[in-house]
Amino acid sequence: MRTEAVDVAIVGGGPSGMAAAVAARRAGAEKVVLLERGEQLGGILNQCIHDGFGTKVFEQALTGPEYAQIYIDRMEETGVSYALNTMVLDLSPERELTVCSSQGLRQINAKAVVLCMGCRERTRGAIRIPGHRPAGVYTAGVVQYYMNLRNLAVGRRVVILGSGDVGLIMARRLTLEGAQVLCVAEILPYPSGLARNIVQCLDDFDIPLYLRTTVVEIHGRDRVTGVTLAQIGPHGGIVPGTKRLVECDTLLLSVGLIPENELSKKARVALSPVTGGPVVDDHLQTSVPGVFTAGNALQVHDLVDYACLEAERAGASAARYAMAGRLPAAEIAVRPGQGIRYVVPQLVSGTESVDFSMRVVSPDHDRYVIFRRDGHELRRMKENVLAPASMLRIRVRSDRFQRGAGELTVEVGA
Amino acid sequence: MSQEYDVAVVGGGVVGCAIARELSRYQLKVVLLEKESDVGRGTSGKNSAVVHTGFNVPVGSVKARLNVAGARMYGELCAQLSVPFKRVGKLVVALTPDQVPELEKLKATGDRNGVSALEIIGGDAIRRMEPNISGYAALHAPTAAIICPFRMTIALAENAVANGATILLDAPVTAISGKAGAFRITSGQGTVRSKLVVNAAGLYADHVARLAGVRRYKIWPCRGEYLIIDKARSDLIHGMIYPVPPKGGSGLGVHLTPTIDGNILLGPSAEYVRSKSNDATTAAVARTLMQEAQQFLPALNPRDVITAYAGIRPKTVSSAVGGFGDFIIEEAPELPGMLHLVGIESPGLTAAPAIAQDVAQWVGLHQPLQANPAFHPERKLPAPFHELPTEQQASLVAQDPDYGQIVCRCETVTRSEVLRAIHNPLGVHTLGGVKYRSRVTMGRCQGGFCGPRVEEMMEEELGLPATTMTQRGPGSWLFAGTTKELRTACAPKL
Numbered sequence: 001m002r003t004e005a006v007d008v009a010i011v012g013g014g015p016s017g018m019a020a021a022v023a024a025r026r027a028g029a030e031k032v033v034l035l036e037r038g039e040q041l042g043g044i045l046n047q048c049i050h051d052g053f054g055t056k057v058f059e060q061a062l063t064g065p066e067y068a069q070i071y072i073d074r075m076e077e078t079g080v081s082y083a084l085n086t087m088v089l090d091l092s093p094e095r096e097l098t099v100c101s102s103q104g105l106r107q108i109n110a111k112a113v114v115l116c117m118g119c120r121e122r123t124r125g126a127i128r129i130p131g132h133r134p135a136g137v138y139t140a141g142v143v144q145y146y147m148n149l150r151n152l153a154v155g156r157r158v159v160i161l162g163s164g165d166v167g168l169i170m171a172r173r174l175t176l177e178g179a180q181v182l183c184v185a186e187i188l189p190y191p192s193g194l195a196r197n198i199v200q201c202l203d204d205f206d207i208p209l210y211l212r213t214t215v216v217e218i219h220g221r222d223r224v225t226g227v228t229l230a231q232i233g234p235h236g237g238i239v240p241g242t243k244r245l246v247e248c249d250t251l252l253l254s255v256g257l258i259p260e261n262e263l264s265k266k267a268r269v270a271l272s273p274v275t276g277g278p279v280v281d282d283h284l285q286t287s288v289p290g291v292f293t294a295g296n297a298l299q300v301h302d303l304v305d306y307a308c309l310e311a312e313r314a315g316a317s318a319a320r321y322a323m324a325g326r327l328p329a330a331e332i333a334v335r336p337g338q339g340i341r342y343v344v345p346q347l348v349s350g351t352e353s354v355d356f357s358m359r360v361v362s363p364d365h366d367r368y369v370i371f372r373r374d375g376h377e378l379r380r381m382k383e384n385v386l387a388p389a390s391m392l393r394i395r396v397r398s399d400r401f402q403r404g405a406g407e408l409t410v411e412v413g414a
Numbered sequence: 415m416s417q418e419y420d421v422a423v424v425g426g427g428v429v430g431c432a433i434a435r436e437l438s439r440y441q442l443k444v445v446l447l448e449k450e451s452d453v454g455r456g457t458s459g460k461n462s463a464v465v466h467t468g469f470n471v472p473v474g475s476v477k478a479r480l481n482v483a484g485a486r487m488y489g490e491l492c493a494q495l496s497v498p499f500k501r502v503g504k505l506v507v508a509l510t511p512d513q514v515p516e517l518e519k520l521k522a523t524g525d526r527n528g529v530s531a532l533e534i535i536g537g538d539a540i541r542r543m544e545p546n547i548s549g550y551a552a553l554h555a556p557t558a559a560i561i562c563p564f565r566m567t568i569a570l571a572e573n574a575v576a577n578g579a580t581i582l583l584d585a586p587v588t589a590i591s592g593k594a595g596a597f598r599i600t601s602g603q604g605t606v607r608s609k610l611v612v613n614a615a616g617l618y619a620d621h622v623a624r625l626a627g628v629r630r631y632k633i634w635p636c637r638g639e640y641l642i643i644d645k646a647r648s649d650l651i652h653g654m655i656y657p658v659p660p661k662g663g664s665g666l667g668v669h670l671t672p673t674i675d676g677n678i679l680l681g682p683s684a685e686y687v688r689s690k691s692n693d694a695t696t697a698a699v700a701r702t703l704m705q706e707a708q709q710f711l712p713a714l715n716p717r718d719v720i721t722a723y724a725g726i727r728p729k730t731v732s733s734a735v736g737g738f739g740d741f742i743i744e745e746a747p748e749l750p751g752m753l754h755l756v757g758i759e760s761p762g763l764t765a766a767p768a769i770a771q772d773v774a775q776w777v778g779l780h781q782p783l784q785a786n787p788a789f790h791p792e793r794k795l796p797a798p799f800h801e802l803p804t805e806q807q808a809s810l811v812a813q814d815p816d817y818g819q820i821v822c823r824c825e826t827v828t829r830s831e832v833l834r835a836i837h838n839p840l841g842v843h844t845l846g847g848v849k850y851r852s853r854v855t856m857g858r859c860q861g862g863f864c865g866p867r868v869e870e871m872m873e874e875e876l877g878l879p880a881t882t883m884t885q886r887g888p889g890s891w892l893f894a895g896t897t898k899e900l901r902t903a904c905a906p907k908l
């Protein structure tokens with residue numbers, strides 16, 4: 001088998017992978033290769049033809065493909081080499097990648113690796129809706145692909161499960177494409193998507209949103225003929241008397257994304273049970289030295305800008321590691337406190353400024369996010385709106401870490 | 415003009431397909447008629463996938479004879495047909511000392527049925543074999559095996575076709591007339607004439623018998639639901655773990671069974687249902703299955719479940735009567751020339767190859783059997799790409815670049831393997847058919863990435879428009895049309 005050596009290898013050619021590759025080149029890595037399984041660069045952005053991408057970094061609302069093009073151009077400018085239709089089959093803790101394409105199987109030995117495999121959608125199985133197994137149960141990404149890239153309609157009467165941004169955007173798209181969206185059902189007491197999407201995607205089209213409601217059964221043998229909706233009580237049971245049948249031919253599942261980390265597991269990278277992505281330090285280095293990660297493979301992002309900012313950090317760190325063979329040790333543990341579901345990174349060195357990303361447990365407003373080390377407050381940040389659906393990204397400058405000792409906690413407080 | 419056959423088999427489950435293959439050893443014109451768009455879509459695809467040894471069927475029963483005979487044939491049959499087969503062994507676990515007499519009874523039955531190597535072992539031995547299982551004692555059946563029932567059924571059908579049998583899909587049989595030597599069978603694919611008929615219609619064997627005027631059979635559907643556990647937890651058990659069979663129950667009790675693809679099955683439940691087509695899963699049973707399984711394996715978590723399915727037992731005894739019902743394999747006196755296979759519930763998968771031999775003998779009573787000199791028992795498939803060592807993978811890709819294109823990333827299925835599945839010998843052109851033949855879309859993402867790619871490959875390879883694609887045949891359509899068609903149809907009338 002052919003073997004080649006590189007400085008930095010990037011797995012995945014979505015926006016994160018491209019941003020990491022460009023950053024690695026800019027940080028001085030000589031030989032950077034990016035490997036993408038699909039037929040083109042851009043990852044999930046290729047099928048997101050709605051606009052709303054780039055509001056944080058480029059301060060404009062681009063479509064997915066437009067956003068991707070910016071990074072494709074930067075890849076060309078900085079001289080990143082890339083291979084399409086190329087799947088990374090295996091990764092060892094020694095950073096040997098087994099790579100497969102129609103040109104053959106080869107091995108790439110990388111001084112540093114950045115994992116940017118994105119995420120996959122949760123399926124019917126993952127949420128266990130009982131009933132028959134007819135055709136017509138689709139995940140949002142599949143419907144989006146067929147509709148936007150193949151001009152194919154998956155059904156006429158659609159029920160959407162899940163009120164995250166993906167579900168909301170699909171409700172609008174399907175309506176514009178001539179399908180009848182009967183309702184969006186959401187199990188939580190509040191919608192998971194952004195307020196602006198509720199207005200623009202549901203209210204403007206008179207699509208009802210049912211909260212505390214889920215699909216409890218799927219009907220139809222060959223093709224979906226209907227779903228039973230029911231209200232869910234505070235302890236997770238069905239509220240008696242609330243079951244009702246909605247006749248439809250399609251159930252669209254938009255019930256969450258799961259970071260894609262099968263390859264990370266092969267390299268024995270430690271994963272967080274909360275985020276589903278690797279445990280990382282402030283260089284975005286995983287538990288395996290020289291293996292870095294960013295984007296949706298690390299944590300599910302709602303904004304591509306943040307995925308790319310994170311990826312730039314990972315790419316630059318990978319370049320540093322490739323050149324120096326090591327990075328400063330990160331020994332300060334970071335723990336989510338009151339009101340916080342998770343914080344990334346989970347470890348910091350304390351010698352450099354850190355951009356923390358985090359999600360809150362439940363919706364709130366006009367509260368502070370507070371960083372502490374054994375009682376000493378390092379930073380507090382006012383947030384007007386806190387929602388589990390909106391990832392918070394807060395920077396703590398390097399000098400602040402000196403203010404205390406021991407682990408660092410992040411919490412929501414007054 | 416109708417076709418003329420020696421034997422017509424109604425039903426393309428594992429039993430019908432085993433029969434078609436067995437009969438293709440002889441100089442006979444054989445046709446199999448299956449109502450669905452593929453073989454193995456009935457009970458044969460929805461069971462525990464276990465090659466039972468035969469210790470829980472009454473001594474002297476037809477079930478016992480065919481179970482033990484079938485189990486002995488399986489290893490070689492799977493090797494001939496390139497169907498994965500694993501002898502993982504089985505433990506029937508007694509949780510308390512008072513269940514030990516039950517184990518002894520099972521062992522005595524097994525010994526008398528001719529099952530080899532049965533042994534009762536103690537708690538320590540259980541733990542050595544299965545560190546996550548605790549029990550007081552267990553019956554160990556080392557020869558019990560697991561297979562893939564879909565692939566088995568497909569392989570039998572493909573080998574039958576390679577040896578000259580005809581398989582008609584989308585061919586529901588709606589009328590049977592005539593008599594021995596001259597039957598006329600009307601199906602969704604036209605009428606065929608045949609000297610003999612074999613009724614292997616599984617759950618619908620009573621119905622198919624009635625089509626021919628034989629009214630003596632009645633089948634009660636009894637549903638069994640399963641949960642499938644994620645491969646990430648496959649290390650929890652090594653072999654099958656069964657409880658001591660519940661008294662007066664309709665099944666073997668909820669068991670843990672490793673699958674050939676590395677998942678674990680929990681189930682089945684046993685519940686009489688009204689409709690034979692009611693193979694829906696339910697939330698209530700899912701909860702009970704998990705609770706019962708946790709008795710053996712406390713480490714299991716509801717979050718480990720990736721999906722659920724159900725299969726239906728063709729019972730010849732009603733829930734009111736209960737108890738044991740034997741396989742019925744007979745020619746009804748009022749209609750010679752037609753053989754009925756009724757009540758082929760568990761261990762029907764195991765028994766299928768032996769049932770097929772019995773059927774061939776029956777055919778031999780009606781007309782002399784002459785060996786088919788062209789019969790070739792083997793159907794050789796290359797090993798799945800993902801199971802090969804890297805060096806072998808590299809040389810495959812060097813020979814055929816389509817091996818280098820990974821279509822399904824969860825299961826590492828290559829373009830070459832998908833192409834082979836699309837151009838399958840039975841001519842099955844459904845997404846489901848390609849899925850069961852190649853494992854695409856069967857991984858964690860359940861086709862989120864590869865589903866559309868496979869569907870597109872089918873369009874290209876078969877020259878069919880997307881809008882004709884189905885999941886598993888007529889009715890299970892994938893697309894309502896193009897978006898343009900839908901927009902036009904729904905535009906508000908001005």
Ligand SMILES: Cc1cc2nc3c(=O)[nH]c(=O)nc-3n(C[C@H](O)[C@H](O)[C@H](O)COP(=O)(O)OP(=O)(O)OC[C@H]3O[C@@H](n4cnc5c(N)ncnc54)[C@H](O)[C@@H]3O)c2cc1C
Nearest residue numbers: 012014015016037043044052088117118295296301303304
């Ligand atoms: C429907 C939808 C709507 C969205 N709307 C917005 C929005 O309006 N605004 C916004 O800012 N953000 C939005 N987002 C979020 C944004 O698109 C994501 O955060 C971003 O695309 C994540 O990029 P990524 O590179 O991490 O992952 P991806 O884009 O998923 O890319 C991962 C890539 O890795 C490849 N890959 C995986 N495994 C391998 C392997 N083993 N070998 C080789 N290649 C591999 C994949 O093929 C893929 O191309 C939306 C997301 C979705 C799904």
Ligand SMILES: Cc1cc2nc3c(=O)[nH]c(=O)nc-3n(C[C@H](O)[C@H](O)[C@H](O)COP(=O)(O)OP(=O)(O)OC[C@H]3O[C@@H](n4cnc5c(N)ncnc54)[C@H](O)[C@@H]3O)c2cc1C
Nearest residue numbers: 425427429449456458461462464587616638760762763764
């Ligand atoms: C829950 C459960 C668990 C089981 N576990 C095991 C196990 O672990 N080991 C084991 O050995 N056995 C097991 N079994 C039993 C085994 O699955 C069956 O005995 C076996 O699959 C029966 O095969 P068959 O071909 O007779 O029936 P089927 O697979 O039902 O095939 C009958 C076929 O006939 C077709 N058909 C029906 N009507 C018509 C018509 N009018 N015209 C044309 N075609 C028609 C159907 O579409 C179907 O494809 C289990 C069964 C169940 C329900």
